[in-house]
Amino acid sequence: MDKFEQIFNHFLTCVTTLQEALNVSFGEALTETFDNLETGKIKVEMGAPDQATVAKLSKLYAGLDYDNLSHKMKVQVFTYLTLKAINDDGRDANQMPTPPIISTVVALLMQKLLPNKKLEVVDPALGTGNLLYSVINQLKAENHSRDNYQLVGIDNDEEMLNLADIAAHLNNLKIDLYCQDALTPWMVEAADAVVSDLPIGYYPVDENAKNFATKSLKGHSLAHLLFVEQIIKNLKPGGWSFLIVPKSILAGKGGADFMPWLSEKVYLKAIVELPDNLFKNKFNEKSILVFQNHGENAVSSEVLLTKLDSLKQQEALIKFNVKLNEWYTKINH
Template structure:
């Protein structure tokens, strides 16, 4: 697997660099073109001959179907990370694989009795989290949806999904505005953290800030997500660990008490974050419905470094026991 990842990343990087230099365009924009070239396997006819020949040679050197899906996803992830390095806005950050794998594990546990379900990520980014989850769900029929406002990220998501030979329906829009989507069974998202600048849109939310202040985007995403999940559906969010200790926390707690069950709060390993203020946790919610109830006990855990195999196995055992006894 690692050899496949290295080979494909090298191809993407070399091809992207050719496009970047020839067209004088940013690396990340060139990556959109090179990843599309990898999928289509066709070079446009209307290029300068020497430039076109370079791309033809690159295309002749690779067949993306030689690489398994996880190798394709990880090679693209590495290329995206290279393109964003040093110039990354906060919303241009990729959910680490370990978090995606763990959320996929949790979804498997909660959806254990299902043969199919609908999945939505309202802050899809380049779709790395969605694809990481889908690559663990091959035993189920999953209908997937993603929404993303950033034009660069949505194009990367589209190409990423093509290379995975997956079907995801994307919405290129501000996810805090109405979405033409029927309610889904599961929502999974690494929530954007910070203030939401559109006060007019925020004004329709229960979790809007007091007058004269911007609302927290991550609060609004939680409220919006609860609109787009079915009764008794589950939501898995990567949230700031200070979520219930920050300003506007009282409104959030009151809103959640009325609309959802807090099922679990799993603190991600401290070693993943350079600064304590960037620490994240996984928040698991269930939307209230006629037949739902609070769990006997909220699933709480401090996750060890994912490199700590014994510690991770202990947490997995605790979670298994929670499903048997406390759900």
């Protein structure tokens, strides 16, 4: 058994021991385990966990030697345990973390297009924070660790936000978190940039959907379309959006209705089709959609249209970066 597997299994024992003692979901036990380890104190409320469990956990925690584990190891273990929490607790597929390779493509686009100044970056469908944190870490690494980003996360699931809070702490990132339906008015200022892997499916609150131009005329409206509209409403003039969206809304029948509307509202900048082999079936296929809000020196330009080859090979990223650089040079001369 390798070192990572050994440490992962030790953490897993800590989480399941607490889960059984408190009779809570895996996700809640995971949040509390990392809280305990970060504060160096086992939280006891109304006699739970009991003294025997506290003694057992103390021994388990001591065996972890948490303070001497590397930052990378803590983040890695927490990420895998979060995946387990989403699976074990029967969570929605929309709450699965975004694959890291997609974060790299988004980071390349942001690095090229965003101004090098202090920016408020919002993810209105934060989930566990995987996409946002991965992107920001890559941008910071490219910028000599300089932190230009004021982060905001919105989600309507408190348990997901608790996991996102722990993940931010482990990644040494500061973020303001808001628990709300992101399709109601945001409690934050307009964003310089939005980064999000949009939830796919139907939005159940028909009364609120009536406030959107992208609502369905019959039945429930599509949440991902409403999200795009809500994001545009909450972007600063000239603000940028980097969204992972269903491929179906950009082409075919879905695109025939949506794309003309979108093209009137914002300047389309890039559509990057993700490799088919990233998704289990055709209906799950996604693309990265990049647009800029009108105003603040924003202008129309040629749109970068490309499809990525299999992201299992490094060459695909290199080829994409070359295309991105060529396109960027062309639109800026």
